[in-house]
Amino acid sequence: MVLRRTDALDKGVSVARRLFAAGLTLKQAHEAINKLAALGWASCAIAKAENLALLSAELAALNVELRRRRPILAYASEITAMRGRLGLSQRDYADFLGIDVRTLQNWEQGRNKQDASAISLMRVFEQVPDAVEQALTEPVT
Amino acid sequence: MWRTLDYDFGGTDTVLVKMTDGTHVVESTADVELRDRTAVLHGLHILSGGGRNTLGLWALPGLISWAKAQLDVDHRRIEGATCTSGAGPGCVPPPLAF
Numbered sequence: 001m002v003l004r005r006t007d008a009l010d011k012g013v014s015v016a017r018r019l020f021a022a023g024l025t026l027k028q029a030h031e032a033i034n035k036l037a038a039l040g041w042a043s044c045a046i047a048k049a050e051n052l053a054l055l056s057a058e059l060a061a062l063n064v065e066l067r068r069r070r071p072i073l074a075y076a077s078e079i080t081a082m083r084g085r086l087g088l089s090q091r092d093y094a095d096f097l098g099i100d101v102r103t104l105q106n107w108e109q110g111r112n113k114q115d116a117s118a119i120s121l122m123r124v125f126e127q128v129p130d131a132v133e134q135a136l137t138e139p140v141t
Numbered sequence: 142m143w144r145t146l147d148y149d150f151g152g153t154d155t156v157l158v159k160m161t162d163g164t165h166v167v168e169s170t171a172d173v174e175l176r177d178r179t180a181v182l183h184g185l186h187i188l189s190g191g192g193r194n195t196l197g198l199w200a201l202p203g204l205i206s207w208a209k210a211q212l213d214v215d216h217r218r219i220e221g222a223t224c225t226s227g228a229g230p231g232c233v234p235p236p237l238a239f
Contacts, residue, residue, distance in 0.1 A: 005225065007225075008225040008226030008230070009225040009226075010188075010225075010226060011188055012170075012186040012188070012222065013157070013168040013169060013170050013186050013187065013188035014168075014188060016157060016170050016186070017157060017168070020149065020151075020157065025151055025153065025155075026149055026150065026151035026153060026155045026156075026157055026170075027151065027153040027154075027155040027172075029155075029157075029170075030155045030157075030170050030171070030172060030184060030186075033170070033184075033186060033222070034184040034222050034223070036225075037186075037222045037223040037224070037225050038222070038223040038233075
């Protein structure tokens with residue numbers, strides 16, 4: 001799970017107390033609120049028995065959003081759908097990702113599985129394509 | 142006179158304490174490190190039941206004295222957590238020594 005601060009962390013102690021009740025150790029809960037204050041986000045492991053909808057609502061009232069990590073391995077159809085939403089051909093998409101187009105085709109057709117870093121990059125690229133393009137290229141001088 | 146209402150420490154150096162002086166209820170959490178006769182509180186977060194800034198500077202000396210007695214130390218150093226509101230969000234406050 002990932003916690004994200006949505007505003008000032010005025011009730012950090014209450015957040016820590018709620019995370020402690022959700023199965024984190026006190027040290028983990030304290031580390032989480034320190035990261036929320038400093039970085040704006042923190043990752044943590046919530047006990048499986050916890051009612052996540054209730055926890056999410058209670059944390060939201062404390063300016064903390066509870067987010068679930070998406071599965072690392074994507075289905076082939078998800079990759080095709082992400083490319084489709086960007087309106088890119090397989091060749092253009094592969095060029096942007098810096099991979100061979102046959103690699104992309106193998107992923108989209110389920111012949112091979114992409115690694116975790118590749119799917120993370122594709123998801124980031126879908127959210128902020130301009131930033132990824134800027135990060136992966138450099139001006140020619 | 143401050144007194145403890147509730148506390149947790151879970152077997153680590155992290156504490157979560159609820160205390161009151163009869164008027165205010167204050168909760169705080171921090172990593173506590175003991176250095177000789179000094180207690181260093183890392184990442185201190187304070188929640189005052191009455192809301193932001195209700196504790197007031199006048200109540201702090203009593204609270205600090207009480208905490209020093211509880212921890213059996215002569216000095217207390219506070220290294221607060223990063224501010225997320227007020228005049229300097231994103232700033233780490235300078236350490237305070239009492």
